[in-house]
Amino acid sequence: MDEAGRTVAYASVNTMDGHCLNWDQAAVEGFRWKLKYFFMNPCEKYRVRGRKPWKLALQILKIAITTIQYMNLPNITVGNHAYDKNEGIYAPLSVCQDFYRNASISSENETFDIDTKIETECAKVYPGQPPAEDRLEEFLKNLTLNFKRLLSVNINFTLKAINLRTVEHHELPDCYNFIVMITFDNRAHSGQIKLNLKNDVDMYQCRDWNVIGMSGRNIQYTLFFDCITTVVCLASLILCSRSIISGIQLQFECMHFFWTFLGKNVPWSDRMEFVNGWYILITVSDTLTIVGTILKIAIQTKNLTSYDVCSFLLGTATLFTWVGVIRYLGYFRKYNILILTLRAAFPNVVRFCCCASMIYLGYCFCGWIVLGPYHEKFRTINTVSECLFSLINGDDMFTTFKNMQQRSSLVWLFSRLYLYSFVSIFIYTVLSLFITVITDTYETIKKRQQSGVPESELHAFLADCKDLPDSGMFKQENVPSPCLSCCPR
Template identity: 55%
Template sequence: MNPCEKHKARGRTPWKLVLQVLKIAIITFQLVSFGLSNEMMVAFKEDNLVTFRHLFLKGYKDQQLGKYALYRRADVNDHIYYIINKYIDLQNLTFGNLAYETVGGKYTPLSVCQEKYRNGSIDPEDETFDIDPHIDKDCFSVYPMQSFGHGGLSTHVNFSLDFERLISVRVYFTLKTINLQTMRHHELPDCYKFHIRILFDNCAHSGKIMVGVENDVKIYECRDWNVEGTSGKNDYLLLSFDSVVILSCFTSLILCMRSITNGVRLQLEFSVFSLTFYNKTVSWSDRMEFVNGWYILIIASDTLTVAGSALKIGIQTKYLTNYDVCSILLGTATMLVWVGVIRYLGFFKKYNILILTLRAAFPNVIRFCCCVAMMYLGYCFCGWIVLGPYHDKFRTLDKVTECLFSLINGDDMYATFLKMRSKSYMVWLFSRLYLYSFISLFIYMVLSLFVALITDTYETIKHHQQDKVAVSVLQAFIAECRDQPDSGRYQINSEGVSCCVPPYCCLGVN
């Protein structure tokens, strides 16, 4: 029985329904609040990363085609010295609120480390080489605002690169700043610590050294803060609201687990009754009708919400900084909460057809997808090994799966055909046969069959609702239940038919 039917039968207020509706509102508000805060944090991190690229990469330009790379030895040395000089003179260059990290009252240095093979000699002319695969690491440090006097940095730092053995050069340093834009949203500013890594990657030894900038961010509460007109009340309100969310979800979790437990107990009693009095074994489909799948969905949503809210409290109190995990938990929980709204639409017969179609078509769709996956993987492996050397979209296995999935949906078709290199006529001919066969098979056949499965299930359920075709053995058994309860907890309708919850009344349970 749904909450409306229970209210009519028992005259009791559907507290679980009220609680679920309340949860939709408060969880959505919590997600929006966290999303706005997370959006500011992400934008601040990305803006600082762009700033670091402009400050420390020589000649860097926004939206440049391809990745930042170097091709000459002099450029590599020049860029390393350029990074060091900009780091030393940072506070005179940038107008951002950037500062050096201090530990024990002393500045932390910038470190430059090169990784190279221990020993090795390469002679491409004679086609010979002798390499020791063990890797050595050499480093030196430079402190902020350090003066090198006459001759500059290059005359005071003994650092040379052996490009024949060089694997990579890594530059490490740490900078601090404060995110002031949160004050516009009535939030206290956070202190940020950026652990910046600049990598010169020469692993391929192809004459092209890739240069990239990465930063790990640590967010923490500033040691001493004072904002006029602010006393931190907003933080306390948010913490109190998150506590209310956890309490409501925990209550919902207990109620749903109680309902599932009662359903399982009722299913066991019905199985014993059917076997004892009718000598019949209850099928799994009838057994599962005692377990409400929506309650399982709610339990999963409540568990994720409680975990995400706990992480959110930790982030707000600056004990934790893992925004990604918190975003995944809260986002997934909110998605499940809103998907659960379909359950309440299912109380109306005209809206219930979507749920019935999804439930009936799901087994056939899963079996169909398993069969199609075998063909899809075959095309993925074939395209990766044959077309990978000639096409960027087939260079790695994950790119192949993304490219083929895009082709199924009709995206970027012409560009995929156009970018295929025509150096080898055999490969070009194979690429055409490969792409034409894949598109024809999956778009014209597989997708059509997939849609046909859903459509056929929808039409079947639609006819069943119109013709009132009948129901499972369990539902037919329940329909025959006409015993009048004497517990006083159920109301009697005008025709004198009991509204008891079968099969308790049929089992004679008071």
């Protein structure tokens, strides 16, 4: 009796173990189908479950509307200018000079005495009034310039203008207030005075206007188009954000699955497969487009004048939108190898650029310190960097060599060694190595695709799924396995 009971009990245990093993296999296959469906392209998902590629359609629509929107961003083109008036009197033009309070400089005796406290003197000129001799003499007396003490001269005035270009588009003309500041900078006391023009503009609705035959339909159509752009980008932002969140959730689920069923940790490279960088780029593009469109609406309704900020947002959003479409080209085999090469080579390219930048910065600071007084392209660290970057691309080489002053034989010889070594190192060595890094990555990916060897454990796990997208195995939803809790590993 005891032997029979033990036989029945043993058979029950075997039955339960077999049941759990069957559940284990079903869970593995179900999760493998789920992962493979996640990494399918929109066309394959449509064949499997009839899922419409809404994100693809929105991206194509965004390309059109963001490009058209940026092209229609208005430019300030005004031709009717006048000085500002206040109660019938023109606002004066202000001329101010900043100078040291006291300075006695005698270059011939090599002596000087300077009080570094800065003082400011201003004189005003009223436009629209003929300069009488007494007023002109008084103005010249108040504007005596002592170049030994002079630091800067600032000229400030205000102009008003009306933009009549919008009338031909049946829009209400805009009024502008330009605050102009011209600065003559003599702080270097080098014999050369730098000239700088600064212009701040305020846009507002004209106070008293009358345009015959004007219609507000055009501006209404533009605002309606901007609203459509905002809605489309908001829908794209929601869909891409949802996909990013779903990918992150599936990443954690995959980590738990691999540890529970396979006893392995998912490598960091495989975990990043679930974080779609293209979706992140698209969400950034959508955010920039939405904010830029709101600023554009505010500009068109005469509430803001942030043209530069609006142009930056819409221009960058247009760039990201076009770049984001590359993701969908990757679904074609011939284009996919290019995208895989760029993605695989990116870490090596970044490391290579970090190493090359050390040499580049060394040449920048060396050229700035040694050649700055003798060559106009090496006066500031910014111009040095621009000059060297042009030399790397083979631009403006002869001018850079020729414009070096020959007042010092030592500096002239150093400049030749400096320029020849820089060109040789970066054009013949650094750029060649840079191309080699990308070429090696391309050859590696090409051989890997030809051999069919999985790149990682995640790809090897997915490769065991031999079911095609149209096989019907992916149409049913995945059922979670109870063996995750009932069968200890």
